[in-house]
Amino acid sequence: MTPTLKQIRFFVAAVDWGSLSRAAAHLNVAQPALSQQIAGLEAVLKAELLGRTPRGVHPTEAGERFYRHARTILRQVEGAVADLSGPSAVSGRVAVGLPTSAATILAHPLLAALLGGYPGIRPELFESLSGYLHELVVRHRLDLAILYRDRAGPGLTVRPVLREDLFLVTRAEPGLDATITMREVAGLPLVMPSPTHSLRTTVEAAFAQQDLDLRVIADVDSLPTMRKAAASGLAATILPMSGLSGLAEADRPAIRRIVDPCITRPLGLCHASDLPLVGAIAVVADLVVAEMRRLVETGAWTGAMLVEP
Incomplete structure (x- = not known):
């Protein structure tokens, strides 16, 4: 049997x-x-x-x-049906993971594009930390995920899409320069995500290359709390511009680009290497990349630059 x-x-x-x-x-x-x-x-x-x-x-x-194995089997069956039925009939459930800062700018336009253009696809958007999303992709709990990486890893295929600049986020005060050096940032009290978070590891690696240490006074795995701490002057933080998306102008903290040197991080669309991109998953994968490119090209995703395919 x-x-x-x-x-x-x-x-x-x-x-x-x-x-x-x-x-x-x-x-x-x-x-x-x-x-x-x-x-x-x-x-x-x-x-x-x-x-x-x-x-x-x-x-x-x-x-x-x-x-x-079961998820792969079901996806292959869906892909075979979609291939014979034609692109207009593509359907199925597709689970997409988005890290919190990317979700603030990408989730809504992606959902609108999917619901408006592909009524047969049932999207499932899941927001969490990048490391956890990585685990869910490899274990086939997610079909696709945006992760902060531009290179493949064990069991993971990556399609690089863009790079984001990182900024010092602090209380708005008159006379602040638009830029701040990494050495100046090293002397400031910061709230940052926990040490396993990809943003924290990226920033710490950049500072270590310059023989500088971060002065982290609290580990905070909450984007809203980090933003409030910075806006109130409790402590500064380091974020991409996408992490401030959706804030009212009155609630926006000051943004200062970190220079000498700049700090950037990659974003790529990822999927399990043994999961074929077919049917609805392939459609959603292309749409995610298209929406990310559109947001950068129109200036909605500020502080980001596209990576040429």
């Missing part, structure tokens, strides 16, 4: 939703029918795929391994 597509689809939904009841509601089936299909799958594979707790379900070690 071999697993059926229904069994595979039901299992993937259970893992994605973390709950049999929510997965059943999403699939519009009765929960006992869902449980029966998953039990049948476990019987065929002779392995327990889901662990049950009062809070829901989670994949076992065997379930994690099978989940990666």
Whole structure:
């Protein structure tokens, strides 16, 4: 016996939703029918795929391994159907991860473009820290993600799109220069993300190359809190311009470009190397890149420069 597509689809939904009841509601089936299909799958594979707790379900070690294959199988089937049906009929669920600062400027226009131009695609936008998004992509929990990198890694394919300048963000005061040197920044109290955050590692590496240390007085993994701390004068921070998107003019802190040398970081569109870009995923991937390029070219994404393909 071999697993059926229904069994595979039901299992993937259970893992994605973390709950049999929510997965059943999403699939519009009765929960006992869902449980029966998953039990049948476990019987065929002779392995327990889901662990049950009062809070829901989670994949076992065997379930994690099978989940990666299952997502690929479902995507390949969707791609085959889309290839025969034509581009106008492309459909399916596509999960996209966005780091917080990029989400502030990219999430809304991306969602508008998807809903307006591709009614058959069900987008799922997930905002989190870049490191966590990386993990979810490699584990096939996300189909695509914007990550702060321009090179491929183990199990990861990267399409470089742009680079962002980083700025000192501080309280607005009369007479501030538009630029500030890295050595001057080194003497300022800063609030920064925790040491594992990609922004923190990028900035620390840039300062280390100049034999300078950051004076970090608090680790803050919250973009709104970092912005408020800077605007109030509690402490400065370092952010790209995209991290200030959506702020009212009255709430905007002062922005000073860091020079001597400048600090930049890359952004790339990433997907699991063993997950083919077909069907709806391929459409969304191209649209993400197109929207990022449009935002830079129109000046909406300030402080960023495109990387030529």
